[in-house]
Amino acid sequence: MSSAKRTGFFLVAGIILVSINLRTSIASVGPLIPFIREDLGLSNGLAGFLTTLPLLTFATFSLFAPAIGRRLGVGRAIFFGICLLAAGVVLRVLGGIPLLLIGTALTGIGIVIANVLLIPMIKIRLPDKLGLMTALMATMMSMFAAVSAGISVPLAVDLDLGWRGSLAFWAVFMVLALVVWIPQLTRPKVAMTGTGQVVKNVWTSKLAWFVTIFMGCQSVMYFTFTTWLPDMLIFRGWTPVEAGAISSIMQLFGLLGSYFAPGILIRQKQQSTSTLIVGVVYLLAFTMLFVEVEWVTYASLILIGLCMGASLSIGYVFISLRTAEDETTAKLSAMVQSIGYYLAAAGPFLFGLSLDFFANWDYLIYFMLFFTLQFIYFGLYSGKDLKV
Known part of the structure; x- marks a missing residue:
């Protein structure tokens, strides 16, 4: 293999392995909430906050990610982010509630640095x-979010790792990503450059705000639903293992949407119609959840x-296509993941409080339907053939 091909191989493999680690530390928490809640005596509100906290750190530290990328170079900054993520994953299982919260916050900082700069x-x-x-x-x-959601309970119960061992298991993939990413550390600093045009102020752009709020709606729906779906199914009579399995199946089907959507969207002059179609299917599927029949639940x-899966890809494509x-x-990636995740952060926590009251x-279904309508509204404008 030539030097250029070897360099390209490690770059692609590194991007894939880094991507694998951007959801596992969050998606693995939802199915384990009943175990964590029982062991540490958490309320539903604080249990929901376990998913909200990394979103708050996403929102806060994403604003600093472009500056970190400029200072270290994009490749080194991504490596630094995965190091923080791995440290947080280990730290949060070493003690009680304080270390759980500190480690969870650290995972969010690591994720957002890598996530903002990968695009x-x-x-x-x-x-x-x-x-x-x-x-x-x-x-x-999406794939490893599905896998982590599906095997978290079996790891904890069947392999007798407990919730701590189940959450810590995912650090293995983070170490693997760091090893494969090492060649990027020896390359000249990858800087972000312009195209001869003046870099735009995204904070004053209407289009940038629409893309941001669109991504926020998508994130609210994803993080709230994946956090509380297993508990809802258990309340309806499913076992924890069954609830974790169907959550995994749901996210596995997301792979189809996340893989095929970018290729379709990039070939289109504008993406508004595709976004509308996804929104309408969302409305139908969430409404079906009111019917407590097993096959209807599976279908929905x-x-x-x-x-x-499709909506996540749509958001990332908007960031690339709406900028020159x-x-x-x-900067748009940072803005989207800052303001967008501040909006998303309220979802799991507020629903947890509503469940306590x-x-x-x-209410979970009504919550999803409301944000689906916002998803459609902001997505229609974000999909227009415009540049920030």
Whole structure:
């Protein structure tokens, strides 16, 4: 293998392995909430906060990610982010509630640094493979979110690792990603450059705000639903293992949406119609959850999984297609993941509080329907053929 091919291989493999680790530390928590709650005596609100906390750190520290990328170089900054993520995953299982919260916050900081900078990294280093690599990035995130959700309970129960060992298991993949990413540390610093145009101020752009709120709605729906779905199914009579399995199946179907959506979207002049179709399917699928029949639940969750995978890819494609300059892409990525995740952070926590007060699982469905309508509204404008 020539030096250029070897370099390209390690870059692609590194992007895939980094992507694998961007959801596992969060998706693995939802099925284990009943175990964590019982062991540590958490309320439903604090249990929901376990998913909200990394979102708050996403939102806060994403604003610093472009500056970290400029200072260290994009490749070194991504390596630093995965190091923080691995440290947080280990720290949160070593003690009681304080270490759980501190470690969880640290995982969020690590994730957001890598997540914000992967998109401009792909655009800079692999511009001719933008659609394919965006698809692989979103697909790997969705795939391992599904795997982690599905095997978290078996790891804890069947392998007798407990919730601590189950959560710590995912550090293995983070170490693997760090090893494969090492060649990127020896390369010259990858800087973000413009195209001869003035870098835009994304904070004053209407389009940037629509893309941001669109991604926020998508994130609210994903993190709230994946956090509380297992508990809702257990309330309806499913076992913890069954609830974790169907959550995994839902996210596995998301792979189809996340993989095929970027290729379809990039070939379109504008993406508004595709976004509308996804939104309408969301509305149908969430409404079906009111019917407490097993096959209807399976059908609705399969549709929701497809839409969640597609909507994540749509958000990432918007960040790339709605900007012209690399630096603007990084700044829009940071803005999207800052404001968007501040919006998303409220979801799991607020629903947990509503469950403490009202003990009504139908509120979860109403919550999803409301944000689906916002998803459609902001997605229609974000999909127009415009540049920030």
